[in-house]
Amino acid sequence: MGEQRNMNITRRSTRRVPVGGIIIGSDAPVAVQTMWDRLVTKDDVDSVLKEIALLKEYGCSLIRFTVASDEDVPIIGEIARKSPMPVVADIHYRHTLALGAIAEGVHKIRINPGTIGPAWKTREIIKAAKDAPCAIRLGLNGGSLPKEFSSLESGEAMVASALMYADIFEQEGFPDVIVSLKSSDPEVTRRASESFALQTDYPMHLGVTEAGPLIPSVVKSTYALTRLLEQGIGDTIRVSISGSLQEEVITGMEILRTVGLAEQGVQIISCPKCGRARFDTHQFMIKHEQKLHRIRKSLTIACMGCPVNGINEARHADIGITGSGNRVIIFKKGEIVREVTPEEAEDAFFEELETLL
Amino acid sequence: MGEQRNMNITRRSTRRVPVGGIIIGSDAPVAVQTMWDRLVTKDDVDSVLKEIALLKEYGCSLIRFTVASDEDVPIIGEIARKSPMPVVADIHYRHTLALGAIAEGVHKIRINPGTIGPAWKTREIIKAAKDAPCAIRLGLNGGSLPKEFSSLESGEAMVASALMYADIFEQEGFPDVIVSLKSSDPEVTRRASESFALQTDYPMHLGVTEAGPLIPSVVKSTYALTRLLEQGIGDTIRVSISGSLQEEVITGMEILRTVGLAEQGVQIISCPKCGRARFDTHQFMIKHEQKLHRIRKSLTIACMGCPVNGINEARHADIGITGSGNRVIIFKKGEIVREVTPEEAEDAFFEELETLL
Numbered sequence A, B: 001m002g003e004q005r006n007m008n009i010t011r012r013s014t015r016r017v018p019v020g021g022i023i024i025g026s027d028a029p030v031a032v033q034t035m036w037d038r039l040v041t042k043d044d045v046d047s048v049l050k051e052i053a054l055l056k057e058y059g060c061s062l063i064r065f066t067v068a069s070d071e072d073v074p075i076i077g078e079i080a081r082k083s084p085m086p087v088v089a090d091i092h093y094r095h096t097l098a099l100g101a102i103a104e105g106v107h108k109i110r111i112n113p114g115t116i117g118p119a120w121k122t123r124e125i126i127k128a129a130k131d132a133p134c135a136i137r138l139g140l141n142g143g144s145l146p147k148e149f150s151s152l153e154s155g156e157a158m159v160a161s162a163l164m165y166a167d168i169f170e171q172e173g174f175p176d177v178i179v180s181l182k183s184s185d186p187e188v189t190r191r192a193s194e195s196f197a198l199q200t201d202y203p204m205h206l207g208v209t210e211a212g213p214l215i216p217s218v219v220k221s222t223y224a225l226t227r228l229l230e231q232g233i234g235d236t237i238r239v240s241i242s243g244s245l246q247e248e249v250i251t252g253m254e255i256l257r258t259v260g261l262a263e264q265g266v267q268i269i270s271c272p273k274c275g276r277a278r279f280d281t282h283q284f285m286i287k288h289e290q291k292l293h294r295i296r297k298s299l300t301i302a303c304m305g306c307p308v309n310g311i312n313e314a315r316h317a318d319i320g321i322t323g324s325g326n327r328v329i330i331f332k333k334g335e336i337v338r339e340v341t342p343e344e345a346e347d348a349f350f351e352e353l354e355t356l357l
Helices: A042-058 A072-082 A095-103 A119-131 A154-171 A186-199 A214-230 A245-258 A281-293 A342-354 B042-058 B072-082 B095-103 B119-131 B154-171 B186-199 B214-230 B245-258 B281-293 B342-354
Strands: A017-019 A022-024 A031-035 A060-066 A087-091 A108-111 A135-141 A177-182 A266-270 A299-304 A319-324 A327-332 A335-340 B017-019 B022-024 B031-035 B060-066 B087-091 B108-111 B135-141 B177-182 B266-270 B299-304 B319-324 B327-332 B335-340
Touching (some): A031 A245, A072 A095, A095 A119, A154 A177, A214 B214, A245 B214, A281 A299, B060 B072, B072 B095, B108 B119, B154 B186, B177 B186, B214 B245, B281 B342, B335 B342
Parallel strands (some): B031 B060, B060 B087, B266 B299
Antiparallel strands (some): A319 A327, B319 B327
C-alpha cells in the first residue's frame, strides 16, 4: 500500500559494520539516529530507556550520548545493556572515557581524533574497540580540523583529515569504521561526503551539523542528505535540530521516504488551510500527527479540508478524511466508506485506520 | 556579510509578468508567497492587513486569498487596495467571482480552467484580465485534471493539460500568465515542472500541494523546489503547510537561501543539545527565532552550546553566542567581543547584533 516511489537508488557498496544487533553499510537499511540532549544521572536511566523505546516507534535505530565525565561511564553502560537499540558514546578530549565506555559495552563510539590528542591515544581506543568488539565512527566536523589542512577549502580539509585518520585504523587492522564529514554548510557537507565516498569503502554517516532550529535544519538537511542518498551514499543519518529528538527522527524518516529508501511508515498528505475548508485539517493533524508517525506500516493517509481538493486529489491515499458541508467523509482509495458528524469524525477515522493495520 | 553561497544558478529566461508592483519571471527575484488560511469578514480586514505587513517582514512578496462567494469579492478588493504586497484571488467553479475580483483590482487571479467549466468562461476571465490589467496564474493540480488525459502518468497529464489551457490564453493574445503544476508527490511535481519549463517561456510558480504538516511538507518541498531552482526553474514559490503562514514564508526563504537565491536574510546555525551544553541554545533560539527571521540583512548568526563546537566551528559567523563554564561569550567572526553572565546574555547579544544592522 502507499505511494510506491521508485528512485532506483543503487546503494554504494561498502564494508558492513556490525553495531550491536544491526549492520551499517552496503544494502542494510539506512539507519536513522539521534542524540540525547540532556545530562543523564543514575536516577534518569529508566525514563531515558522509556524515551528510547518511544523513539524506536518513530523509526530511530541508533541513539548517541555524550560521555563527558567519569560519572557518565557506568551510566551509559547501564543504558547500553538495557536499550532496545544500539548505543553510541560520543567522546571528546579524554581518551580514557572512550576506553571506559568500550569496557562498559557500548556498541559504537564516536571520536574526532583531532580532539583526542596524540595518535597513541587513538590507537589505544582502536585496540580496545577491536577486543570488545565495538564499532567506531570517525566523526569530523568542519570546525575542528588539523591545522596542517587549514589552507584547503573546508570540505577538502575534512576529506584530507578523514583519509589521514582512517590510515591509523588501517594500520591497526581495525575494519569496523564508519565515517562522517559534517559542515554547517549543506553544500560543503554534500561535496565532502561525496568525495570521501568515492575514494573509500567506509560506510558513511550523514548530517549537516549545527543546522539550527527546526525549519532551517529540515531545509538544509533535506538539501544535503537527499542529494547524497539518491547517489547511494549514506548508511546512517542524523538530522541535527535545535529542537526535540522526536523531530530529528521524524525528519530523518521523512527524508528516507522522500527518496524511496524508507521501508515502512506513513506518508501524510494534507491541505494547508485556505478559507475554503469546512473541516479543520490543522487541528486534526496537530492532534494526531505524532500517533501517525509511529505507524510502521507503509500507508498514505490524507487529511483534506474541502470538496475542491478533497477526495479526488487524495484518491491514491489508502485512507483519507475530508469535510463536505456539515459532514465529515472518510474514504479509502477514493471511495467513501463513512459519512459522519464532525464530532464522530475522529473515532470513525481511527476505526477505519485500524482495519488497515 | 554572511556565508556567500555560489551555486552559479542561471535563471531560466521567461516572459516577465507584472503583478501589482512586482515582476515575476526571468531575473526578477524569486517571490515567496503564502495563502490566507481563514475566512475573512469585513471586520477582519484591518487585522488581516497587519498580519500581511508582518509576513512581509519575514520575506513574503505575494499573498493569496480564496474567493469562494459573492461576499468575498468586495473584501478582497479592499485588501488589494490597502495591502503592502500584491494580492492574488484563488477562484474555483464560478467564473463570475473571477470577474468580480478583477473588477475589484486584485493583482493576479489563480484559476484552474478544469474547475471553471466551459472554455468561454475562461475566455471571459482572460478578456477582463487583459483590460484591468491583471495577471493570471494557470494553476494545475495533479488531482483535478481533464478526463482526456487520464491515461497519462499524472505528471505528463499535468503538462498536457497546461499546454492545452495555455493555448486558450495565446488565442486571446494574453501574455501575463504564470503556470504551476503541483502534485502531492514531490518527484511528480519536479518532473512535471521541469518538462513544462523546457517547452515554454511562462514564468513558473512552484509548490508541492497537500504536502502535509510542518516536517513532511518542509522535506517534500525542499526536495522538489531546490532541484528545480538549481536548474533556474521557478519564479515564485509557495510551501504548503498544514501549519502557519509564517512557517510557510520562513521555509520558502530558507529554501531560497540554501540554493543561494535569497538576496537577504539571516542564516541561523545552532547546536542541537547534546548534554555537553552549558548554555541553553534551544531556549534562546525558541525565544528569538521569529525575531531573527525578520532581519532582512544578510547575516550568519551562530548560537552554540559548548566549548567543543563553539567559537571555532562558528568562526565564520558574523555574530555568535556560546556558553563556557558559567559564563556566556559573544563573538564576532571568531573573536570574543563580550563575556557576560547568563542573565546578561540576551541583552548583550542583541546590543552587539544591533551594531551590525
